[in-house]
Structures are given as C-alpha cells and as structure tokens.
Amino acid sequence: MIDINQVKQHYNRTIDLYSKYLGDFIQAGTLKNEYLTGNVNPYHQTIKWLLRDMEVKSGMRILDAGCGLCGPAIFLASSYNNIYIDAVTISEEQVKYSQKSINESNLTDRIKVILADYHHLPYNDNNFDAIFFFESIGYSSNHNILFKEISRVLKPNGYVYIKDVFVKEEKLSEDERCEIKNFNTVFQQLTPRRSKLQKVIEDLNFKIKFSRNLSQYLDYSFFYKSMKTQIDDHIVIDEISDYKYFRYENLPVYFGDIAAIKESK
Numbered sequence: 001m002i003d004i005n006q007v008k009q010h011y012n013r014t015i016d017l018y019s020k021y022l023g024d025f026i027q028a029g030t031l032k033n034e035y036l037t038g039n040v041n042p043y044h045q046t047i048k049w050l051l052r053d054m055e056v057k058s059g060m061r062i063l064d065a066g067c068g069l070c071g072p073a074i075f076l077a078s079s080y081n082n083i084y085i086d087a088v089t090i091s092e093e094q095v096k097y098s099q100k101s102i103n104e105s106n107l108t109d110r111i112k113v114i115l116a117d118y119h120h121l122p123y124n125d126n127n128f129d130a131i132f133f134f135e136s137i138g139y140s141s142n143h144n145i146l147f148k149e150i151s152r153v154l155k156p157n158g159y160v161y162i163k164d165v166f167v168k169e170e171k172l173s174e175d176e177r178c179e180i181k182n183f184n185t186v187f188q189q190l191t192p193r194r195s196k197l198q199k200v201i202e203d204l205n206f207k208i209k210f211s212r213n214l215s216q217y218l219d220y221s222f223f224y225k226s227m228k229t230q231i232d233d234h235i236v237i238d239e240i241s242d243y244k245y246f247r248y249e250n251l252p253v254y255f256g257d258i259a260a261i262k263e264s265k
C-alpha cells in the first residue's frame with residue numbers, strides 16, 4: 001500500500017533540491033542525448049516530443065495530474081496559445097511554490113494549482129479535453145478508482161496521456177523482484193506493468209490510441225547528471241527512508257507511455 005502522507009512529506013521537503021537541480025521538473029526520464037538538440041532545456045524538448053502525436057490546441061482545458069513544481073504546466077501554457085491548465089498535487093508546499101512561479105510567469109489566468117488527490121478530484125463532470133500524468137501515476141493506489149474519476153472529469157472524446165516508468169513485462173529474476181519491491185517501498189510507489197494499466201483503462205470504456213515502450217528514446221542520463229553532486233556528497237534526497245538514489249543494479253523498469261481516448265457513449 002501507498003502511504004499518501006509519506007508521499008506528501010517527501011514532496012514537501014524536497015522543493016529546494018528538485019528546483020535547484022532539475023529546474024521545476026521532477027521527471028527521471030528525458031530524451032537520450034542523441035535526440036536532444038542545442039541548448040534547449042531537455043525537459044522542454046522531451047515534453048514536446050512526447051506530445052507530438054497528441055492534439056494540444058487553443059481553447060483546450062487540461063488537467064495536470066500530479067503537477068510537481070508546475071514546470072510542465074508553465075512550459076505548456078507558455079508554448080501553446082490560449083490553453084487552460086488545472087494542476088493538482090498532493091503537496092501543499094508544491095502548491096505554494098508553484099503559485100509563486102505562476103504569478104511570476106504572468107499565467108494566473110491560465111494555470112490554477114490546487115492541493116488535491118487525483119483519485120478524488122474537485123471538478124465537474126465532463127470538464128477537461130486532456131489529462132496528463134507525467135511520472136505521477138506510480139503513486140496511484142487504485143487504478144480502477146483513479147480512471148473512473150479521470151473518466152468522470154474528461155469530456156467525451158477527451159484523452160488521457162501517461163508517461164512513466166513501468167515494470168518490464170517479462171518474468172522477473174529474484175534480484176529484479178527484490179529491487180522493484182525495495183524501490184516501491186522506498187519511493188512509496190506501485191510501479192505498474194503497462195499491460196495491466198492498459199487493461200484497466202480499456203475496461204473503463206477508453207480506446208487506447210497507443211501504448212509504447214520508449215526505452216529506445218528516453219533514459220535517466222540528464223537526471224543522473226543533474227543529481228550526481230548530491231549523491232556523491234551522500235545527501236539523502238529521499239526522506240521517506242534512509243535509502244539513496246541510484247543504488248539499484250537490476251531494477252526491472254523502463255520508460256513508456258499510454259494515450260487513451262474516452263469513448264463517447
């Protein structure tokens with residue numbers, strides 16, 4: 001089980017660390033170096049690349065579920081004219097931090113950030129054209145409840161897009177089983193298998209647009225490089241436990257994404 005209070009505390013306590021080293025994005029996976037160009041922020045390039053097959057257009061209402069420090073929401077609202085984003089996080093400190101960044105970016109009329117659990121959203125039915133989960137679905141304790149809620153707040157023909165790490169589909173070795181168990185405990189996650197998550201979504205009347213293994217394109221190298229100083233200094237960035245990042249050798253996960261459309265009845 002996921003202890004939501006531990007997740008909340010973790011994100012409440014790590015604002016300075018993530019904002020300093022990752023610049024308001026809290027994602028482990030970015031495009032591999034060979035796919036990145038010039039001096040453009042790797043997160044900006046990655047998000048644009050991930051969403052290249054998805055419609056993001058003027059007038060859309062978007063929910064960023066598990067918004068972190070609102071780096072993605074601010075980037076999207078700055079890149080696409082006239083889109084409106086509601087952003088939710090389980091961390092009240094992230095809400096405060098994000099609100100300041102939204103004010104400074106002059107985007108208060110287009111981004112609203114609130115404290116909410118994405119399993120129980122304070123929005124009307126049929127409210128959003130699109131819902132994004134950028135490395136936040138691993139904290140869901142119940143995909144069935146979550147996607148009923150997502151279906152409720154999505155408009156018919158609206159879409160949900162999920163990018164995250166997934167447990168590999170093949171049978172796990174003993175070492176791999178131990179590492180994923182430890183990873184899930186330490187980070188209070190329930191890292192899903194993509195096929196299982198996809199089945200839950202399909203069973204709730206969504207049509208899968210695509211479900212992709214992105215290991216060819218995405219890796220951890222930017223994240224590793226950015227956080228390395230901290231690791232070498234043995235600063236424990238995860239206060240959920242005394243475990244440290246990057247201790248894993250056989251973690252059976254890969255980056256992938258799923259896009260699904262809510263069927264109109």
Ligand SMILES: C[S@@+](CC[C@H](N)C(=O)[O-])C[C@H]1O[C@@H](n2cnc3c(N)ncnc32)[C@H](O)[C@@H]1O
Nearest residue numbers: 025026066067068089090091117118134136139
């Ligand atoms: C790894 S961070 C990703 C942040 C952001 N999507 C990004 O790309 O920078 C995970 C985020 O999910 C949020 N989160 C975890 N569980 C949640 C829940 N039940 N409801 C809402 N947000 C949640 C955390 O507060 C955190 O902001």
